[in-house]
Amino acid sequence: MVQRGWQVATAALMASLLAGCVQLNEEQQRAALLSELDGSLAQLQVNLRQLERRMDQLTEDKSCQQDQHCKVLAKGVRPCGGPEQFLTYSVLTTDETMLLHTSEQFSQLRQRQHQRLGTVSTCELLLEPVASCQQQSCTLQEQDFASR
Incomplete structure (x- = not known):
């Protein structure tokens, strides 16, 4: 009976020591991540x-006269692939080369x-919207899934 008590106590001590090691590793990982975030x-x-602000500046003036003046640009990339979102811009007022770069x-x-x-x-696929000139400004129109 006494030996059983020692086994339980030893097991409890080992478990607490192991738990302490795991917590220490998590703390070390957290510290490493924070220092990396600082760097x-x-x-x-x-x-x-900075790049996002630059794209916003380049596409700020969306002036257009007709639909052909408006284009869609895929922005960013999702972890599973595909763009994060889409921007519209006017070919009349945007430096397209700089925007694409x-x-x-x-x-x-x-x-x-x-x-x-x-x-x-979530790996969902975003359908590319259509750019159109509405009230002399380029806008994005969601595509109807059935029309694809």
């Missing part, structure tokens, strides 16, 4: 914000961010 991941986030840089950095953080998503 390279933080810089990655800053770069993404900025968008490509943004997508590459977003992909790197997903890989570094191990980001997951």
Whole structure:
């Protein structure tokens, strides 16, 4: 009976020691992640914000006269693939070369961010909307799924 008590006590002690090791590992992981967030991941986030602001500036003026003046651009990348969202812009007022270059840089950095953080998503596919000129401004129109 005494030996059984020692076995239980030893098992409890081992379990608490192991639990302490797991918590220590989690704390170490948290500290490593925080220091990384203060470093390279933080810089990655800053770069993404700058590129996103640049795309917003480039597409701010959506002036148009007809539908052909409006285009759709896939923005970013989801962890499972496909764009995060779509932007519309006017070919009359947008430096298309600069916009496409900025968008490509943004997508590459977003992909790197997903890989570094191990980001997951629902893997849903976004249908590309149609750009049209409404009241002399480019807008996005959702496509009817049945018409695809």
